Amino acid sequence: xxxxxxxxxxxxxxxxxxKGLIAGEMRCYWLQNNITDFKVILSKFLDCHLDxxxxxxxxxxxxxxxxxxxDNCTLASTITTKQMDNTLYIHxxxxxxxxxxxxxxxxxxxxxxxxxxxxIALSRPKNLEDVLTQMAxxxxxxxxxxDTVERLKVTHNPSQEKR
Numbered sequence: 001x002x003x004x005x006x007x008x009x010x011x012x013x014x015x016x017x018x019k020g021l022i023a024g025e026m027r028c029y030w031l032q033n034n035i036t037d038f039k040v041i042l043s044k045f046l047d048c049h050l051d052x053x054x055x056x057x058x059x060x061x062x063x064x065x066x067x068x069x070x071d072n073c074t075l076a077s078t079i080t081t082k083q084m085d086n087t088l089y090i091h092x093x094x095x096x097x098x099x100x101x102x103x104x105x106x107x108x109x110x111x112x113x114x115x116x117x118x119x120i121a122l123s124r125p126k127n128l129e130d131v132l133t134q135m136a137x138x139x140x141x142x143x144x145x146x147d148t149v150e151r152l153k154v155t156h157n158p159s160q161e162k163r
Contacts, residue, residue, distance in 0.1 A: 009053045014094045014122045022049075022059075023066035030070055088115040094122040 007013050007021065022045075029041045049059055088109070090101050101120045 006049055006052050009055075009058070012094075012096045016122065018054075019062050019065065022062050023069060026063070026066045027070055086114075086116040088113065088118045089121065090118065091121040091123065093125050095125065 007018050025045060026042065029038050029045070033041060046059060046063065050056065088105070090105070092099070092101060102118075105118055
C-alpha cells in the first residue's frame with residue numbers, strides 16, 4: 001500500500017479535497033517540526049504532488065492559501081458567536097459536473113437572505129460498495145447494544161443452517 005499516492009489532478013474529487021489535504025498536512029508539518037525540517041518535508045510533499053501530475057501554478061496557489069491560513073492561526077478565535085449563529089450551511093453530494101454551491105448562493109440566495117457566512121459540506125456519492133454492503137442491526141431505544149448482540153446469538157445458530 002503506497003500512502004504517498006495523493007489525489008491525481010483528473011480525479012473526480014471536489015477541489016476542496018486537495019486544498020484540505022494540503023492545508024492539513026502543512027499544519028501537521030508545522031506543528032511537529034522545526035523550521036528547517038518543515039521546509040525539507042514541505043518541499044518533498046510538493047514534489048509528490050508534482051509527480052502525480054499537478055502543475056506548479058495550481059499547487060502554488062493552494063500552498064500560498066494554506067500558508068496564509070496557517071499564519072492566521074487565530075482565525076477560529078475571531079469568529080464570534082453571532083457569526084456562527086448567522087451561518088448558512090449547505091450540504092450536497094459532490095459531482096464534477098454538478099451545481100456550484102458558491103455560484104448558486106451568490107446569484108440566487110444572497111439577494112434574499114441575510115447570512116454573514118456560508119459553509120458548504122460536500123459528501124461523496126454512494127458507490128457500489130455502499131449499496132452492496134448495507135447492513136442494519138435491529139435497534140430499539142429501550143434495549144442496549146449488549147442485549148441486541150445476545151438476541152442475535154440466540155436467533156442465529158450456524159449449526160442449524162442447511163448445508
